[in-house]
Amino acid sequence: MLKLYIGNKNYSSWSMRPWVLLKQAGIVFEEVRVRFDSFEADSEFKRTMGPVSPTGKVPVLVDGDLVVWDTLAIAEYVAETWADKQLWPAQPKARARARSICAEMHSGFTALRSHCPMNIEADLADTGALIWRDQPAVRADVARLVGMWGALLEEHGGPMLFGAFSVADAYFAPVCMRLHTYALPLPAPIAAYVQRVRELPGVKAWITDALAEKDFLDFEEPYRLNPGQE
Numbered sequence: 001m002l003k004l005y006i007g008n009k010n011y012s013s014w015s016m017r018p019w020v021l022l023k024q025a026g027i028v029f030e031e032v033r034v035r036f037d038s039f040e041a042d043s044e045f046k047r048t049m050g051p052v053s054p055t056g057k058v059p060v061l062v063d064g065d066l067v068v069w070d071t072l073a074i075a076e077y078v079a080e081t082w083a084d085k086q087l088w089p090a091q092p093k094a095r096a097r098a099r100s101i102c103a104e105m106h107s108g109f110t111a112l113r114s115h116c117p118m119n120i121e122a123d124l125a126d127t128g129a130l131i132w133r134d135q136p137a138v139r140a141d142v143a144r145l146v147g148m149w150g151a152l153l154e155e156h157g158g159p160m161l162f163g164a165f166s167v168a169d170a171y172f173a174p175v176c177m178r179l180h181t182y183a184l185p186l187p188a189p190i191a192a193y194v195q196r197v198r199e200l201p202g203v204k205a206w207i208t209d210a211l212a213e214k215d216f217l218d219f220e221e222p223y224r225l226n227p228g229q230e
Contacts, residue, residue, distance in 0.1 A: 001028065002022075002061070002063050003032055003063075004030070004031055004032065004059060005062070006033055006034070006059050007033070007059075008213060008215055009033075009209045010215065010220075012036070012059075012118070013113075013117075014058065014059055016174045016206055017170050018170070019031070020202040021075055021167060022078065024202035026085075034048050034058060036220065059071060071106070075087070075102070075167045075171070088166060098162055098167060098168045102167060105175070112142065115135050116131060116181070117222065118174050118181070119181055119220070121210060122224060123181070127223045138184075142185075145172075146190050149193055153189060153193060158193070160196070173200075173203050176193075179194055180194060
C-alpha cells in the first residue's frame, strides 16, 4: 500500500500538505507517523527517517520501490498518478498559475513561517497581535496572501482558489492554520476562505488528529510554556 511518512500533526506543516491532498482526493494510503523527538543526528526521528529518505526529513511518500521526498514532488507525483482526481486545474493557464503559487509558498513567506510556526492546538491570538505590531515582514507576507487569494477567488468564483479543490488549497492549508492560530487580521472574503479550508473533510481530519496528540515539544513551541505547567 501507498505509505506517507509524516511528523507530528500539531506542528508539521510540510507533512500536512500531502496528507490533506491524499485524504481530500480519497486516495487510500498508510500513514506512518514519526514523532519529532529531536532533529539531531542520533535522534529516534533521524534514525527512523534516515533509511527511508536521503534527506532524513518528512514528508516522504513510498509507492512500492519508489521513494518520493519533498512536498511539491509528492504533490506532482500524486496528481500525475491519479490523473482522474484532477488535482491541478484543467486549463493550462490556471494550472501554470497554481504551480507558480505553490512554488512561491515552497520558497517564500519566510517571515510568516518563522514568526508564526504552525501550532494547531494552541490559541496564540495575543502573541499574534504582538507579531503583527512588531514584524513588518509578517504584515507584508499576509498582504501578499490577501492579494493573491483575493484575485484567484474573484477570478475563479470560489469556493477554493481555482474553483474546485486543488493542490494549491492543500498547499496553503497550513498557512490557514497559522492565520487562525495567531488570529492575524484578514479581510472578510479571505477570512471566509480560511474557514472553508478548515472545514474541508481532509483538513478537519488532520485538525482532529492534531488536537488528540497532546504531545508538547518545547523546541517547537517558541511562545508557550508546557501547557501542563501553565
